Amino acid sequence: MPAAARIRRDRSEIIWYFPDMTKPSPQIPRYALLGEAPSGDSEELVHCETIAARSLRYDWNIPAHRHPALCQLLLVFDGQAATTLGSHVARPQSPFVLVAPSGIVHAFQFQPGIDGLVLTLSNPLVQTLSKDELLRGLLAEPLVLPVSAAIAQRIRGVGQQILLASGQDSGRERLRRTLAEALLRIAAEAVEEPARHHGDRLVSRFQALVDAHCRRERRLGFYADELGCTERTLSRHVREALDVTPLAFINHRVAVEATRLLRFTNAGCADVADELAFEDPSYFSRWFRRMTGRRPSEISGMETG
Template identity: 35%
Template structure:
């Protein structure tokens, strides 16, 4: 029996999904959250990143295993396939940008040193000056998305990239970590391969061959970037998906085990306990707010 999936949408509440490297959408946070009683239940987007810019109000944001309560001027970045949910205060004022990761990358020069799409979530408080630099870009993006002028997709890509650049500058000044911002092309390739194949539980040799590397070179890269051997990284990715499915999905433990490539639920239980010190059933109630 196939495990019950974590809800997956194009835009929240909309099941249609399609690949469009030029896709970009902007709307106020209020427009969608009000009709859902200010609650955006945990879900994910297969092919789209999101950036939320709050100018006022509050939000309880949950992204994978991290939950925070934020208020004031805030930027929240959610990469594709990362589970996220929000509960907004009724006084919230802000916008949510939903876009294909390829949109902004397409306008950056190949040698650009900063990776604007880091592959990890970000919840960041902005200063008034930082927000003042972003606000005009949001308004310009709104105009491009609502109009029909020539070149609007290219213009939207530049605006998205520039907006993310401002967020990256704010992150750097705040001292927040963003290890993935300096990932090499090979490191990004490895992450993408793991995200695609982790449930098949393929050996390290599979990834090394796909990347044209020896296992020794791949191990050296993983230890330098991720602080662990490739096999440990694969186990961490498998554990993350298991935690997502336990907390946000409705599948049984046996169904999750099957979905993640374990031949027997007992093998999955032993793996989970070895990785976390807990039984899978103990994670059903979720995690406390940090």
Template identity: 30%
Template sequence: MQQEQNAISNFVLYGAESNAPHDDMVHYEPISLRASLFDFEIKPHVHRALIQVLYITHGGGETSIDGRTWTFQAPCLIAVPAQSVHNFHFANDIEGHVVTAAQPALESVIMALAPDLLEFVRTPAVLSGILNLDKGTPLETVFQSIRQETLVDARWQLAAGAARMIALFVKVGRLSESAKLAANPEQRTLADRIEKFRALLDKHCRERRAVGEYAKDMGVTTGQLSRICHAAFGTSAIEAIDARSIHEAKRLLGYSTMSVKQIANELGFQDEAYFGRFFRKQVGERPTEYRSTAQERFLLG
């Protein structure tokens, strides 16, 4: 086994061995550029500290990552973490993008911003058939922005590259979760209901609506809505409604010139005193105290 491991080539980029450090690199190239140099056969190899993400836009092939084999067809997203032994057999008409980045540097930034994304940085993934569920910035745009940044020689290029790689792994994480839901119809139904409830909360956050009204709009019973909230937020339905109302109250207190009385009316409360008691119970401060603290932070920041 040790001899077999030693036989695996360690590349910076496939076919380009180097002992130079690449801790700050973010590299982009079209998939076909390197694949065509090796007759579209990329033999088993490993990248010591580099992670690669491929976005297949045309064609297909087969890949093996750490002993697991996938057949893929465009559109498809493939993530290969550092230290993963992998190979590719590409169709001759393969097209798409591949980015390579220093995984330790990427992980240090993600640890500070979104630690739960680390799972997707460290886990091999082949995601196909669910790219139609992608939301937000299109994958093509994300890869093109990485490509564009690598073409310029400007200040803060490392920071710009890291930011774009984080955006890419947000996509990887979202699509990975969508893939899990797609494989579990019950989870998919739950996710759809959670998304609908969130949309209703956003729409009606300035109204003091009862749990029953939300349940009716969703076509479920109040008991079902309560179970949905416990599954999604770990709270009851009324606690989720109150939390969204408080979020809106904080936003208005911090960023508007409306009086507390006007905010209470705007959010559907009976009067200013009732709103004040509600806010203090939820936040631990009076609305005026919260506004003063928020404005101080704004002036200092």
């Protein structure tokens, strides 16, 4: 299955991550807010409206589009919605939060009368908020995050305050930014702990895959595809858990396998190079020495004790 069609699901469907679709078809409309052409304005915008405010005029069906300079969050408290995010279509159970970073194609078909809000943040504001690790974890990638009724109620309360703080004066804009950050922190509470557990399992699955495929596969993209995540996500979790890059871990595992073959079998350097998918025995010899500090000939035939 290609990476663009993959989805990885956390325990009890607490969190779903979707592939990063940052290069949509040029036929997909580009909007500021839906129906409004991009203005090029880079101010730190916070905009909030009910789902009905804009989707009612479109008969509750929002066609595929993207925002080149905005991040949007769909906050659904009650009712059904068919969501398209990147290339993945889903019908998440409410209440949920959907995050569509800038450039990500998204579309929605809402149940008439659905209860929810749309929160829009400008990229400069997202960049500022993303300096905080907790908020970066919420805003960095497309996701659909089911939330508890209690968290949904808290999000609704803050969202309604953002709605009441409408207006163009600088004081109201600062208030909306403060309230938006508070809302994001509430949503991040729902993603932080499950994401950590998912990350632990992701690393465990990565280690198992490396054990199974180290003789023939050393491309990071292969492992990311098998795990249903991006290379960036895999690298982040492996670094946090093992304090090494995924490629360093793979190379170490290959070196261990090479050492085992050299020491405990009759295979010579050329045989091991072929077994481990090195096209050139000379390159394998140099690589092995760089990894272990020894030539293959120094290992081959050693007594097992």
